[in-house]
Amino acid sequence: MISEQLLxxxxxxxxxxxxxxxxxxxxxxxxxxxxxxxxxxxVFLIFITIAYAGAESRxxxxxxALVLTGIVVxxxxxxxxxxxxxxxxxxxxx
Amino acid sequence: MIELLWSVFDLSLVLxxxxxxxxxxxxxxxMRAVTLFIAMGLLLAIIWARLKAPDxxxxxxxxxxxxxxxxxxxxxxxxxxxxxVSHRTPVLQGLINAFTxxxxxxxxxxxxxxxNMSDGIRLSDQVxxxxxxxGVSNPVTAVLLNFRAYDTLLELAVVLTAVLTVLTLNDxxxxxxxxxxxxxxxxxxxxxxxxxxxxxxxxxxxHAPGGAFQAGAMLAAAMxxxxxxxxxxxxxxxxxxxxxxxxxxxxxxxxxxIWMLLLNDVFLAFDPDWAGTLIxxxxxxxxLSIATALALAYLGGRPMGWEEGARNNSASTENEGAG
Numbered sequence: 248m249i250s251e252q253l254l255x256x257x258x259x260x261x262x263x264x265x266x267x268x269x270x271x272x273x274x275x276x277x278x279x280x281x282x283x284x285x286x287x288x289x290v291f292l293i294f295i296t297i298a299y300a301g302a303e304s305r306x307x308x309x310x311x312a313l314v315l316t317g318i319v320v321x322x323x324x325x326x327x328x329x330x331x332x333x334x335x336x337x338x339x340x341x
Numbered sequence: 342m343i344e345l346l347w348s349v350f351d352l353s354l355v356l357x358x359x360x361x362x363x364x365x366x367x368x369x370x371x372m373r374a375v376t377l378f379i380a381m382g383l384l385l386a387i388i389w390a391r392l393k394a395p396d397x398x399x400x401x402x403x404x405x406x407x408x409x410x411x412x413x414x415x416x417x418x419x420x421x422x423x424x425x426v427s428h429r430t431p432v433l434q435g436l437i438n439a440f441t442x443x444x445x446x447x448x449x450x451x452x453x454x455x456x457n458m459s460d461g462i463r464l465s466d467q468v469x470x471x472x473x474x475x476g477v478s479n480p481v482t483a484v485l486l487n488f489r490a491y492d493t494l495l496e497l498a499v500v501l502t503a504v505l506t507v508l509t510l511n512d513x514x515x516x517x518x519x520x521x522x523x524x525x526x527x528x529x530x531x532x533x534x535x536x537x538x539x540x541x542x543x544x545x546x547x548h549a550p551g552g553a554f555q556a557g558a559m560l561a562a563a564m565x566x567x568x569x570x571x572x573x574x575x576x577x578x579x580x581x582x583x584x585x586x587x588x589x590x591x592x593x594x595x596x597x598x599i600w601m602l603l604l605n606d607v608f609l610a611f612d613p614d615w616a617g618t619l620i621x622x623x624x625x626x627x628x629l630s631i632a633t634a635l636a637l638a639y640l641g642g643r644p645m646g647w648e649e650g651a652r653n654n655s656a657s658t659e660n661e662g663a664g
Contacts, residue, residue: 250348251347251351252456253453253456254351254352254355255351255355255388255392256452256456257355257449258355258358258359259452260445260448260449260452261359261362261445262358262359262362263444263445263448264441264442264444264445265359265362265363265366266362266366267441267444268366268437268438268441269366269367271437271440271441272429272434272437273424274428274429275420275421275424275425276420277371277374277375277413277416277417277420278366278371278374278424280413281365281366281374281375281378281413282365282366284378284409285362285365285366285378285381288362288381288382288385288405289362291385291397292385292388293448293452295389295392295394295397296392297452297455297456298392298394298465299392299393299394300465305393305465305469305480306392306393306394306465307463307464307465307468308465308468308480308481308483308484309464309465309468309484309489311394311396311397311480311481311484312481312484312485312489312492313492314394314397315396315397315400315481315485315552315554316485316492316493316496318397318400318401318404318405318554319400319404319496319499319500319554319631320496320499320500321405321409322404322405322408322409322412322635322638323499323500323502323503323504323634323638324503325409325412325413326412326503326504326507326635326638326639327503327506327507329412329413329416329641330506330507330510330511330638330641330642331506331510332416332419333416333419333510333511333514333641333642334510334511336419336420337511
């Protein structure tokens with residue numbers, strides 16, 4: 248059980264690292280937002296790995312609810328950032 | 342033997358996930374980055390199912406991959422299609438790499454200790470113990486709509502705030518793509534199916550994976566599909582109805598909360614006898630609000646006639662159309 252948890256939490260950390268590095272390196276809006284979403288997905292994965300309690304036992308429902316909230320907030324923030332970016336582009340064009 | 346197969350499965354999922362993430366973050370083609378990102382979302386949905394989080398698998402497939410993907414795909418038209426190489430100086434790039442590496446090492450250390458820690462009081466035991474009085478038997482729904490209902494109320498407020506920002510900033514985005522008969526024909530079949538599935542997810546959320554967020558996102562997907570297939574058709578409903586649907590979820594939530602405050606002296610403390618019904622009412626209204634919010638977010642701004650709908654109160658009966 249520990250080995251699965253270890254594997255998936257390492258994947259989560261990897262995802263976080265890849266996303267964070269790309270978020271800081273990119274300067275265009277869409278690649279940056281994509282990278283930030285990847286980074287967030289890594290955090291979600293670590294959370295759910297910690298909630299996982301083996302093949303036989305019931306996982307912890309509280310992190311599941313938190314991550315569900317996180318997914319919805321992430322998509323809202325993405326929509327808002329895209330709208331802000333579009334407005335900025337429109338202002339730059341004027 | 343079975344265990345070995347599981348290990349191979351786990352390892353291939355993880356490697357594929359990391360490869361897709363790396364591809365998303367390093368490709369120079371925006372379209373390709375978005376496509377890889379959607380693929381990564383779908384793979385994550387499989388991983389959630391593997392880690393026994395089916396509620397999240399549903400949410401990730403519909404919201405993480407579906408709605409986010411649609412948002413990005415509609416947004417990339419506004420920007421150049423190639424990602425220019427970073428303008429950061431080599432020193433800054435080195436600093437970013439070092440910072441990321443340090444954070445990754447720190448997180449590995451923290452997670453390693455977290456995994457090896459002896460189990461203290463796990464919240465899951467309390468959730469299972471209190472489930473009978475929550476009104477629903479799906480533990481995730483019980484946490485979302487009963488034990489931590491405050492979080493979900495504020496989450497609806499976050500979604501509303503984000504959409505209000507989108508509506509304030511821009512007019513809606515117009516697509517110049519001519520819709521194909523194939524898409525229109527498929528939409529005739531798909532939209533009723535999506536609506537039924539959404540209703541099913543809403544209802545089943547009380548005792549099995551599902552719930553308001555998955556159902557709302559699926560309904561939003563149906564609206565987006567209609568928008569894609571029939572971009573020029575005028576919608577036969579008032580924009581006042583859209584405004585009403587946008588706030589009905591959080592309004593119901595607050596009204597129920599205050600009602601419980603008057604009844605039990607605690608905000609959002611449900612009576613065990615009533616909890617199931619109240620949660621279903623809140624979830625139904627939240628589904629409508631989330632669907633409207635995500636569909637408006639996809640449009641990227643105010644639908645046509647949005648301001649007129651606000652100004653002429655007398656014109657509300659004339660079915661203000663959105664493009």
